[in-house]
Amino acid sequence: MTTSISRRAVLAGGLVSAAALTLAACGKSASGSEVDGITVKDGVATISIGATPQPHVVILQWIQDNLAADAGLNLDIMSIDDYQVPNASLNDGSLAANYFQTPNFLKQQIDDKNYDLVSIADVHVEPLGIYTSKGYTSVDQAADGGKVLLNNDPANMTRGYRLLETAGLITLDDSSSETLTDTDVTGNPKNLQFYPLDAGQIPASMPDAELAIINGNYALGAGLKPSEDALVLEQGGADSPYANELVVRTKDKDNEYLVKLAELMNSDDLKNYIEQTWTDGSVVPAF
CATH class of the missing domain: 3.40.190.10 (Periplasmic binding protein-like II)
Structure with a gap:
């Protein structure tokens, strides 16, 4: 049941x-x-x-x-x-x-x-994936000064900033830090604006942002197909x-x-x- x-x-x-x-x-x-x-x-x-x-x-x-x-x-x-x-x-x-x-x-x-x-x-x-509703095929297409939505709990926010660094959008002072926030961003060539939001609200809020970092369970729940819809996707597997x-x-x-x-x-x-x-x-x- x-x-x-x-x-x-x-x-x-x-x-x-x-x-x-x-x-x-x-x-x-x-x-x-x-x-x-x-x-x-x-x-x-x-x-x-x-x-x-x-x-x-x-x-x-x-x-x-x-x-x-x-x-x-x-x-x-x-x-x-x-x-x-x-x-x-x-x-x-x-x-x-x-x-x-x-x-x-x-x-x-x-x-x-x-x-x-x-x-x-x-x-x-x-x-974890970086998604958009703008029709972009690459994160490089995100507009300068664009809004990026991240999960607002500290653990997943940290994971999100690491993914943004992997995508080449930002540089972090120390990506191995247990807790990361926007104050740890040392390089941000597109001047992206970071907006923490409750994880469950992010998929519905995508139209209001350039990019959205979405946990896999919420992406699936929103009908997204991570392997096709994510612009950048974390590596999975036992490692x-x-x-x-x-x-x-x-x-x-x-x-x-x-x-x-x-x-x-x-x-x-x-x-x-x-x-x-x-x-x-x-x-x-x-x-």
Whole structure:
């Protein structure tokens, strides 16, 4: 079952409303410890897991339909379209796991919010891309002084500035820095103007800008085809530092059911599914 949680379900503190996540429950691990978000009945463990819609929910649903039953698992999939909600819901026990974020985003969230979370599987990479609605075929065609939209969370903003440097549009003082902003731009021959924006709003805001840097999941959700529509695209694959991860509470990382789920998400069956479904390279296995 997949339940959708929109931004409207987010309360002031970034938490999902109680009504949206009332399905969370506790179960027993092999060691006898209780795990929030896991219910065990008749030998089947139901795991509440939050994920962004594209492609994460699609991948989880395929696992549910094809692999979960044989592993004694049932996935209760929560579709969440806000980057701030899945970790908050994992931290407060509403979920047992989430699947939406990259290592740099997880680190930023842990540093900023003191979450005790850990990745237990690298699953896939969605290359970040530079897009336009202006019909350009190269980033060099962007007008001098043009507006560039970037994701406003620090981890993805940093990733965006690195991609702009890779594209030859800017020079950074130190591209290896953990956090980059416009103050780190030392070379900007086109005098581009940088506008941070909520990631989910960027695709719809493209007409107002020369260039837009869009996360892969939001590009797919907007009907964009990264391999064809992106003017510049990150490299994907197992060597990418931006694998989308299966994340759990650190105290639950050895729970037998979460370990089984991690194994399914790093299985040859899933790898083949990803490669056969996203043949254009917009979603690439990270294992």
